[in-house]
Amino acid sequence: MHVFHNPVRTVAGLGALAALPELLGERRAVLLTFGEAGALGLVELLRLRVGDRLAAVIDCITPNPDLADLELLYPQVWQHRAEVVIALGGGSVIDSAKAMLVGTPSGQFHEIRRLLRDGERFVPPAVRRLIAVPTTAGTGSEVTPWATVWDREQQRKHSLHLPETWPEAAIVDPVLMRSLPDAVTLQSGLDALSHALEAIWNRNANPVSDALALAAARSILVTLPALLRAPDDMALREAMAIAALQAGLAFSNTRTALAHSLSYPMTLRFGLPHGIACSFTLPLVARLAIGRNAERDAVLAQALGPLASAPQRLERFLEDLGVRTQFAAYGVDEAGAQAMLEAALQGDRGRNFIGAPA
Ligand SMILES: [Zn+2]
Numbered sequence: 001m002h003v004f005h006n007p008v009r010t011v012a013g014l015g016a017l018a019a020l021p022e023l024l025g026e027r028r029a030v031l032l033t034f035g036e037a038g039a040l041g042l043v044e045l046l047r048l049r050v051g052d053r054l055a056a057v058i059d060c061i062t063p064n065p066d067l068a069d070l071e072l073l074y075p076q077v078w079q080h081r082a083e084v085v086i087a088l089g090g091g092s093v094i095d096s097a098k099a100m101l102v103g104t105p106s107g108q109f110h111e112i113r114r115l116l117r118d119g120e121r122f123v124p125p126a127v128r129r130l131i132a133v134p135t136t137a138g139t140g141s142e143v144t145p146w147a148t149v150w151d152r153e154q155q156r157k158h159s160l161h162l163p164e165t166w167p168e169a170a171i172v173d174p175v176l177m178r179s180l181p182d183a184v185t186l187q188s189g190l191d192a193l194s195h196a197l198e199a200i201w202n203r204n205a206n207p208v209s210d211a212l213a214l215a216a217a218r219s220i221l222v223t224l225p226a227l228l229r230a231p232d233d234m235a236l237r238e239a240m241a242i243a244a245l246q247a248g249l250a251f252s253n254t255r256t257a258l259a260h261s262l263s264y265p266m267t268l269r270f271g272l273p274h275g276i277a278c279s280f281t282l283p284l285v286a287r288l289a290i291g292r293n294a295e296r297d298a299v300l301a302q303a304l305g306p307l308a309s310a311p312q313r314l315e316r317f318l319e320d321l322g323v324r325t326q327f328a329a330y331g332v333d334e335a336g337a338q339a340m341l342e343a344a345l346q347g348d349r350g351r352n353f354i355g356a357p358a
Contacts, residue, residue: 008170009169012170014173014234017045017173024053035062038059068152070109085130090188093135095141095148098147099112100128102162103124103127116149124162135176135180137192138187139192144252146160172244174234189275190278190318190321191244196250197259198260202257205299209251214302214303215243218303220240258356259281262340262344262350270332282318286304289353
């Protein structure tokens, strides 16, 4: 028996932003976004759709949100009368928005900090709903309940996850991704590829997540290099956006696995962008996954082709896109890499990997 559950209403494709007024209805919203969204014209595109239902625009979200950033942001968001938070941006914006949804008894961020650090639960006195509007094709955060929250003070990474942190709706419109710099197209695209493969070499995989992950992986392996050669090709942008959404839906039910578990120390210690940190080890993780389980091998072969040479092909795919696939290239020696691998297998996400110790 298999269960697949995803409560996010998803509107995707060229022009999908047109669905925003209906999704918002008569409610008021605070828009959370990144600094350049205004200059890129993205805020205006939204404002045209929702007019004075926009209570405020907060455009200070930076990559890899830290507890300290969210603590400052929290009262800014809650001071406005609004039932909805609209997140317009990449994974960092959508994850920051998730941390803003739950009201706290004190009205401050302290209770959420204690929840993340010590698992201390509380009953939210109020909750806001999230409409996620990704401007990158990769994160999948628009269809998952998890927010990655960094804690540089304690050198840790938390995953915020509450019943209230599922987005209510996701609008995936490739028009909003047209101005993405190539480096971000690459990083977010590789994040999506990682989500797809991680959903396959995963103990929680099921036939529904497999179908989504397979469609995503097969598309990304062809679409991403083509899109990087022709960044203005809107058909390719749309294909990449749909593939990233499929990968997000797949891992919304399986969670991620070893490549993501390995990525967190690489981001925390070496500042590696998430999309590179969670994809440069894909050939290594593929080698560890292949041969573990005949059923998983069959699905992996559909994603990657003949398995005997699949890790080498993945390596070539990444190197051709300019991504180095050895730890040494990032300043981690062999002993350091081995220690990181062992720790990652014990990690929360690492234990989802089919090759992790039982
Ligand atoms: Zn990821």
